[in-house]
Structures are given as C-alpha cells and as structure tokens.
Amino acid sequence: xAATPADVKDVPGAYVFVVDMPGLRSSDIKVQVxxxxxxxxxxxxxxxxxxxxxxxxxxxxxxxxMRKFVLPDNADADKISAVSHDGVLTVTVEKLPPPEPKxxxxxxxxxx
Amino acid sequence: xAATPADVKDVPGAYVFVVDMPGLRSSDIKVQVxxxxxxxxxxxxxxxxxxxxxxxxxxxxxxxxMRKFVLPDNADADKISAVSHDGVLTVTVEKLPPPEPKxxxxxxxxxx
Numbered sequence: 256x257a258a259t260p261a262d263v264k265d266v267p268g269a270y271v272f273v274v275d276m277p278g279l280r281s282s283d284i285k286v287q288v289x290x291x292x293x294x295x296x297x298x299x300x301x302x303x304x305x306x307x308x309x310x311x312x313x314x315x316x317x318x319x320x321m322r323k324f325v326l327p328d329n330a331d332a333d334k335i336s337a338v339s340h341d342g343v344l345t346v347t348v349e350k351l352p353p354p355e356p357k358x359x360x361x362x363x364x365x366x367x
Numbered sequence: 368x369a370a371t372p373a374d375v376k377d378v379p380g381a382y383v384f385v386v387d388m389p390g391l392r393s394s395d396i397k398v399q400v401x402x403x404x405x406x407x408x409x410x411x412x413x414x415x416x417x418x419x420x421x422x423x424x425x426x427x428x429x430x431x432x433m434r435k436f437v438l439p440d441n442a443d444a445d446k447i448s449a450v451s452h453d454g455v456l457t458v459t460v461e462k463l464p465p466p467e468p469k470x471x472x473x474x475x476x477x478x479x
Contacts, residue, residue, distance in 0.1 A: 258430070260426035261424060262414075262422065262424060262425050262426060263422070263424035263427050264421065264422055264423065265420070265421040265422075265423055266419060266420050267419050270423075273427065275389040275390065275427055275454075276454070277387040277388065277389040277453065277454035277455050278453055278454065278455040279453065280376050280453060285413050289475065290405045291440065302374075305378065307378060308376050308377070308378050309376065309377040309378075310374065310375070310376055310377075311375040311376065311377055311382075312373060312374060312375035314372035314373050314427065315372045315373065315374050315375060315385065315387055316372070317398075325468045335412050339455065341389065341391065341392060342387075342388070342389035342390065342453045342454015342455060343388055343389050343390040343454060349472040354408065364464050
C-alpha cells in the first residue's frame with residue numbers, strides 16, 4: 256500500500272487529491288500540511304487476523320503508506336477539507352484568489 | 368483495476384475471499400458462481416467527471432475488472448454471502464461438512 260494510486264485534479268477554485276485507500280477507516284487516515292506547501296497523506300492498514308487462518312493467496316498489501324504532494328503556489332493551505340468514502344479519500348485544497356492586477360503607478364514629476 | 372488484489376483465506380468452516388474495490392458501491396459489484404465451482408467477482412468503476420477538470424496526475428485505474436477463483440471441492444456453492452465495506456469486498460463460502468467415515472461393511476458369508 257506504500258504506493259497507493261492517486262489522482263490530482265485541477266478544478267475551478269480548488270485542487271482535488273483522490274487517493275485509493277481500501278479497508279481504511281477515516282480514523283486510520285492522517286492528512287497533514289507541512290510548511291504550508293506539502294500535503295502529506297498517511298495511514299496504516301493491518302490484516303484482521305483470527306486464529307486458525309490459513310492463507311491460500313495473499314495479494315493485498317498491508318502496513319504503512321504515505322503520499323506527498325507539493326501544493327501549487329496558489330493553493331490555500333488554510334482551506335483544506337478531507338472526506339473518505341468507500342475506501343477512497345478525497346482532499347480538497349481551495350485556491351487563493353488570483354492577485355489583483357497591478358495598477359499603473361503615477362510618479363510625480365517634480366520641478367527641478 | 369483489472370488486477371485488483373485479493374486474499375483467499377481458509378478458516379474453520381469456510382473459505383473467505385477478500386478483494387480490494389476502492390470506490391465501488393455494493394450495487395456496482397457482481398458476485399456469481401459458475402457451474403457450482405467457479406466464483407466470479409466483477410465490477411466497474413468510472414471517473415466522476417465534472418466539466419472543467421484538468422488532470423495533473425492520473426494513477427487510479429478505471430473501467431471493468433474481474434477476478435475468478437476455482438472453489439475447492441469441499442466449498443458449498445449454495446452457501447455464499449458477500450459484504451462490502453470501506454471499499455473492500457468480503458465473500459464467504461461455507462464448507463461442506465466432511466464426509467462421514469465409511470463404516471466397515473460386513474459381507475455375509477454364505478454357506479456354499
């Protein structure tokens with residue numbers, strides 16, 4: 256699960272990070288922001304073991320995983336929301352409003 | 368998603384098939400038995416597209432997928448249950464009771 260697949264979408268007003276996390280509850284998932292510019296998604300899943308289990312096939316990866324994404328310059332690290340549903344985590348990071356165009360400045364011409 | 372990972376467990380009384388299916392609702396998943404001996408799990412997931420989406424990264428596989436498992440001889444194809452939770456499907460196939468040990472047969476010795 257170290258390399259769980261993700262999509263990153265650029266939509267009007269936000270960046271959306273969609274990460275496959277089958278078998279993880281919301282409480283198992285951690286979403287963090289480092290230095291206002293790195294989005295860090297991590298979690299861990301473990302096999303629910305009963306006794307008397309004999310594995311005939313074992314393809315599902317267990318253990319810790321992490322994904323890191325550098326946020327674009329116009330992402331607003333203070334406006335992040337995350338929701339998990341059917342084993343898919345969706346993190347939405349709002350965009351900062353575009354900077355206002357700089358107005359032409361008028362420099363006063365002094366009489367020398 | 369064609370090769371979505373699966374575990375197969377042999378537990379007392381049953382075989383348990385655990386399949387990662389992130390993003391699929393129960394209604395998107397089909398569990399079938401062919402000829403009483405092949406377990407067929409299939410489904411399809413699609414990207415939920417809005418307009419004005421620009422993909423910066425696209426790792427999650429979409430489309431149809433299928434997994435086939437030959438059931439062991441002592442699996443009871445009439446006693447199968449399936450439940451989906453947090454993007455993980457669990458299919459439980461009960462085992463048939465073990466055949467009763469054959470009692471020694473007594474062959475009557477006729478008087479010739």
